[in-house]
Amino acid sequence: MLSGKAVSRAVRGFMVVEDALHIILMKESFRVSLPSAHETDITEADTSECDEIVEKACELYDRFVAGEETTESVEQSSILSEINTKPVATKEKLCKSRTSSLWLNFCRMTYILSKFLIAERTGIWDLHLRSIQERLPFFVAAGHNLYAKSAYVYLSMMQRLEIDYPEVYRYFKAGHHVLRRTDRFWSGLSTDQTIEQILMRSVKSSGGLTRGRGMGESQRAQWILSMPACADYNSAMQDLTGVGYYTSDQHKEATRARKERDRVDTLAILEYISERNPFTNDVSLRNIETGVEAEPDVNVDKAESIGNKTLELMKGQKILNYSFKKSNQSITLAAKPKSKSDSHFRLSKY
Numbered sequence: 001m002l003s004g005k006a007v008s009r010a011v012r013g014f015m016v017v018e019d020a021l022h023i024i025l026m027k028e029s030f031r032v033s034l035p036s037a038h039e040t041d042i043t044e045a046d047t048s049e050c051d052e053i054v055e056k057a058c059e060l061y062d063r064f065v066a067g068e069e070t071t072e073s074v075e076q077s078s079i080l081s082e083i084n085t086k087p088v089a090t091k092e093k094l095c096k097s098r099t100s101s102l103w104l105n106f107c108r109m110t111y112i113l114s115k116f117l118i119a120e121r122t123g124i125w126d127l128h129l130r131s132i133q134e135r136l137p138f139f140v141a142a143g144h145n146l147y148a149k150s151a152y153v154y155l156s157m158m159q160r161l162e163i164d165y166p167e168v169y170r171y172f173k174a175g176h177h178v179l180r181r182t183d184r185f186w187s188g189l190s191t192d193q194t195i196e197q198i199l200m201r202s203v204k205s206s207g208g209l210t211r212g213r214g215m216g217e218s219q220r221a222q223w224i225l226s227m228p229a230c231a232d233y234n235s236a237m238q239d240l241t242g243v244g245y246y247t248s249d250q251h252k253e254a255t256r257a258r259k260e261r262d263r264v265d266t267l268a269i270l271e272y273i274s275e276r277n278p279f280t281n282d283v284s285l286r287n288i289e290t291g292v293e294a295e296p297d298v299n300v301d302k303a304e305s306i307g308n309k310t311l312e313l314m315k316g317q318k319i320l321n322y323s324f325k326k327s328n329q330s331i332t333l334a335a336k337p338k339s340k341s342d343s344h345f346r347l348s349k350y
Helices: 006-030 052-065 071-075 078-094 098-122 125-142 145-159 166-176 191-204 209-213 217-241 256-274 300-314 340-348
Strands: none
Touching (some): 006 078, 006 098, 006 256, 052 071, 052 078, 078 098, 098 125, 098 300, 125 145, 125 166, 125 300, 209 217
16 A cells, blocks of 8 residues: 655555545535445445435536536536535534544645645645645644744745746746646656756766766766766667657556555545544544543644644744744644653652
């Protein structure tokens, strides 16, 4: 399941868990049954006892596929607004439970991550800034102080970009805040990632500076100045041999094999989480695996509000001189402070 590079594994794992949690939320909202691992499609779950709105949505979809409904009529249908309203009401109800609130926060953080990846891959400037802004309170609450400061300064500068540097702003709005090695839709790369994938890989691969040439100033200058000539030779050899480097417009994660892997893994995670359902009426904060309840001081389920309060304190202050307090960070179940009973037990031993 978790194959690939470290970041890719982590991101895919988060998204699979988020998908499983959303399926459970849909069950709570529309009274649909959960799919099982032996089903060939997630949509094959039993809907005989589902909410009436689901049946109406299925009928609307069938009419749309048959050509009896247009896109405009579907968008104006009251069924879609009802479908959007129900999960929101379910989430508000579940927020009374601290455990549910914690897992809903996880879904929100994964959603912000998804928006950031979309913004970087497709070159959407406004979505890029919005996703960074939404991550700020979580940076603060998690104690990632340097990330929080850097992102805070970055957003402040970028909000004035249209006024200070209108030409650069127009380029960024056109999607040029990312670099592209191909003309595919999803091929946008951050500048630091491009340096790692191209320049640093060339330095460390066969023929690079780390393969016996040395890293002196003259070697570095000769290697950098020779790169354009090497690119011309590479292009000429491709033309001569008729062998070129081509890529498909289809994203590699949109293939049938990848979809099947995601389906199988989502159902496996769904089966695991449904047995330890975090969306219950239990108001306490607990570990869904061990069942251990959190100490009263644990407040990780309120991470976003904690971060927003700290960001309010930062307004009007010099960011370089601002010092974050550990007391303003969220406390997790693993990092909870020692309880009084524990301290009393240790003292009683002596």
